[in-house]
Amino acid sequence: MLLSFARFIVQSLFRQRLSALKNVEIFTRFELSLIPATIPQPPLSPESQSSKSYNLKYFIRMLLNFPVIYLTVSIVGLLLICIYASRDQQARNAKSFVVACLTAVLWMIGDVIGRVSQTLEGEMFGEIVRYLGGGFVPLSMLVFIYEYCGKNINRKFIAALCVIPVVSWFFLISNNLHHLFFSEIHLGGANSLKVVYGYYFWVAHLPYSYALSAVGYLTVLLETSRASRHYRNRLLILLFAISVPFAVNIIGTFKLLGEISYTSLSFPVTFSILAVAIFRYRFLVSDPIAYETVFKTIRDGVIILDRNNFIIDINPAAAESLDKTPRQIIGSKFETTFASWKGLLDRYETVLDLYDETELYLGGAQHFLSVTITPLRNKKGMLDGRIFTVRDITDRKHQQFSLETLAFHDPLTRLANRHKFQEEVETALLKYRQTAEPFSILYFDLNHFKTVNDTMGHDVGDELLKYVAARVSSILRKPDLLARIGGDEFAALLHNCDETGVNAVVERLLDNVQRPFQVGKHTVVADLSIGAAFYPENGANLAELLRHADSAMYRAKQNGGGLAFVESEIKIASQLNM
Numbered sequence: 001m002l003l004s005f006a007r008f009i010v011q012s013l014f015r016q017r018l019s020a021l022k023n024v025e026i027f028t029r030f031e032l033s034l035i036p037a038t039i040p041q042p043p044l045s046p047e048s049q050s051s052k053s054y055n056l057k058y059f060i061r062m063l064l065n066f067p068v069i070y071l072t073v074s075i076v077g078l079l080l081i082c083i084y085a086s087r088d089q090q091a092r093n094a095k096s097f098v099v100a101c102l103t104a105v106l107w108m109i110g111d112v113i114g115r116v117s118q119t120l121e122g123e124m125f126g127e128i129v130r131y132l133g134g135g136f137v138p139l140s141m142l143v144f145i146y147e148y149c150g151k152n153i154n155r156k157f158i159a160a161l162c163v164i165p166v167v168s169w170f171f172l173i174s175n176n177l178h179h180l181f182f183s184e185i186h187l188g189g190a191n192s193l194k195v196v197y198g199y200y201f202w203v204a205h206l207p208y209s210y211a212l213s214a215v216g217y218l219t220v221l222l223e224t225s226r227a228s229r230h231y232r233n234r235l236l237i238l239l240f241a242i243s244v245p246f247a248v249n250i251i252g253t254f255k256l257l258g259e260i261s262y263t264s265l266s267f268p269v270t271f272s273i274l275a276v277a278i279f280r281y282r283f284l285v286s287d288p289i290a291y292e293t294v295f296k297t298i299r300d301g302v303i304i305l306d307r308n309n310f311i312i313d314i315n316p317a318a319a320e321s322l323d324k325t326p327r328q329i330i331g332s333k334f335e336t337t338f339a340s341w342k343g344l345l346d347r348y349e350t351v352l353d354l355y356d357e358t359e360l361y362l363g364g365a366q367h368f369l370s371v372t373i374t375p376l377r378n379k380k381g382m383l384d385g386r387i388f389t390v391r392d393i394t395d396r397k398h399q400q401f402s403l404e405t406l407a408f409h410d411p412l413t414r415l416a417n418r419h420k421f422q423e424e425v426e427t428a429l430l431k432y433r434q435t436a437e438p439f440s441i442l443y444f445d446l447n448h449f450k451t452v453n454d455t456m457g458h459d460v461g462d463e464l465l466k467y468v469a470a471r472v473s474s475i476l477r478k479p480d481l482l483a484r485i486g487g488d489e490f491a492a493l494l495h496n497c498d499e500t501g502v503n504a505v506v507e508r509l510l511d512n513v514q515r516p517f518q519v520g521k522h523t524v525v526a527d528l529s530i531g532a533a534f535y536p537e538n539g540a541n542l543a544e545l546l547r548h549a550d551s552a553m554y555r556a557k558q559n560g561g562g563l564a565f566v567e568s569e570i571k572i573a574s575q576l577n578m
Contacts, residue, residue, distance in 0.1 A: 067265060071112050074268035078105050081275050093147040097274075100140035104245075104267040106133025111264035114193060123193035124185070130264070131172050135165030135205070138212035141242060145216040148238065149223045164208040171200050181205070197253075206253065213246050234277065241273040301390040304376075307383055309334040318390065321362070348373060352386060357393065368397040410484040412462060413469040421483035424493055425542045432535065440502050442492040443549035444530040447561055449488040456522050463519045468526055475508045491546070499565070502532050506563045529557035531564050538566045 082098045082105075107130050114126025139161050146153045171181045180200035187193060197206075220242065224235040245266040252261035295302060301318030305311060311332055319326045322337065329337055341360060348354065354373045359366065372389040408420035416424070428439045446452075446468065453461040465488060472490070473482050481493040494505060510528060517524045531552030539545040548566045556564035 065115065068112055068115050071108050071264060075105055075108050078271050081271060093144060096140065096144040096147050100144045101271055103133045103136045103140045104271065107137060108264045108267055120187055123187065127193065128173055131169055135168050138209045139165065142212045142216040145219055149219055164204060168205045217242060217246065237273060237277045241270045244270050303388040304385065305334055305388070306385040311337060312385065367392060368394045413466050413484050415469050416481055416483040418483065418485050421481065421491055421493065422542055424481050428493065428495065437496050438498065438535055440494045440497045440532055440534045441545050441549050442494065442530055442532055443546060443553050444490055444528045445553065446488045447527040447529055447557060452524065460519045460522055464517060464524055464526065467517045467519070468513060471512045472509055475512050506530055527561050529553050529561045531556055533566055
């Protein structure tokens with residue numbers, strides 16, 4: 001098809017007389033009926049018979065046919081763009097773009113046929129081809145614009161909009177019967193077709209075409225005003241591209257610069273602009289409106305910075321955290337705008353790529369944030385800026401803390417449970433290997449606790465356990481850990497504590513606990529039996545340490561309470577009756 005079309009163009013340019021004869025032979029059969037019989041054809045000038053005059057006209061014709069060469073090259077280029085767009089699997093809206101491009105190509109082919117033809121019949125055939133594509137150009141461009149802007153357009157509605165272009169084309173090919181599309185047709189200078197548009201053209205065809213073009217133009221203009229700076233450039237490219245043929249067609253239709261229409265000459269400009277956007281900016285790969293919707297509705301805060309830490313874009317979620325709108329923030333310095341987020345600035349002011357979780361106090365309330373920092377780089381790999389994505393994970397953190405509380409803490413006393421105690425002892429074992437810092441374990445229970453439960457009730461017993469846990473916790477150092485192992489049994493991890501330190505702790509512990517507890521209507525005095533074990537002297541792991549401490553505790557219980565070590569017993573408190 002392309003070879004045949006190219007052969008036709010070459011013959012028309014360099015064999016003009018032969019082309020004229022062929023045009024008469026080809027088009028007479030099909031199109032003579034389309035031309036009103038009253039339209040005369042201008043006779044050939046006698047001067048054209050002279051060789052010198054013919055060479056001058058041939059040179060002038062070649063200059064005038066430069067648009068033909070321009071259009072022919074453009075047609076081939078647009079077809080290649082269509083092939084590329086249709087084969088790009090990442091391209092979005094490729095089908096509607098290809099259809100819009102092909103309708104413009106058909107318009108251009110018809111214009112080329114008309115420009116190289118030497119007869120009225122050939123010119124009319126070019127008009128028929130031109131309007132076969134041109135009638136659908138506004139509709140195909142509108143469909144492409146709507147899809148690109150993320151708007152839905154019903155297929156039945158598209159089919160309804162196809163009625164006018166189809167009717168227009170039938171009015172054109174049957175124009176000799178009614179003269180509603182063209183009221184007058186004749187050849188002007190340089191064998192160009194001169195027409196006077198008819199009633200149907202002005203009432204139906206032109207308003208329809210301009211209405212669709214105006215809707216597409218206003219759609220892009222509206223979306224451009226809403227878009228953020230990050231995607232506004234792509235919409236501005238599309239806006240400029242569709243403006244060119246719209247403006248040129250107005251000039252040609254109303255003959256502001258003469259009889260010749262320049263609309264087909266503007267299509268290569270339009271689609272060349274779009275081609276640059278396709279190849280350079282991946283125009284059809286991303287959907288700026290879809291991204292814009294996500295950018296504006298996502299609950300995460302998104303802040304886009306340039307290389308100098310100026311905010312070039314920010315979404316509403318991030319702006320609302322400062323009680324501002326994006327317009328009030330864009331263009332300001334990151335450090336100034338987010339000065340109240342001191343923890344964020346201090347940690348991430350110069351970081352390029354990171355995922356982290358941090359804690360901030362905003363408005364007097366504690367917030368936990370996850371922060372993702374992504375670098376923006378150009379094609380040369382140089383840093384153009386950064387993207388901050390900030391998510392409030394306060395609720396998730398609170399749920400996590402609640403789950404950890406349930407998993408690692410005793411529900412009655414709120415102390416650490418056996419699992420948590422084991423983890424802390426393992427951490428102390430690892431620390432000892434690095435710093436040789438010893439630690440000790442106390443293991444104790446309440447003497448005669450069963451009697452309290454049996455005589456006073458389990459509610460009193462539970463309350464007594466909570467009171468004892470609170471008093472023992474109050475005398476321990478901050479790094480130390482108290483855990484409820486089970487029932488009335490407790491264990492304490494004492495960091496960097498030798499035998500002397502244990503004696504001091506137990507003395508304070510017993511002195512604090514032996515004071516009477518008021519549990520409801522009951523006054524209860526607690527009596528403890530305590531066993532102590534030391535690492536690494538009394539065991540290499542938690543199981544060995546607890547076994548020795550438990551054994552020492554029972555020896556203390558046999559002696560009436562108090563403290564007992566693994567090797568010897570030291571009674572530092574008298575037996576306390578409950």
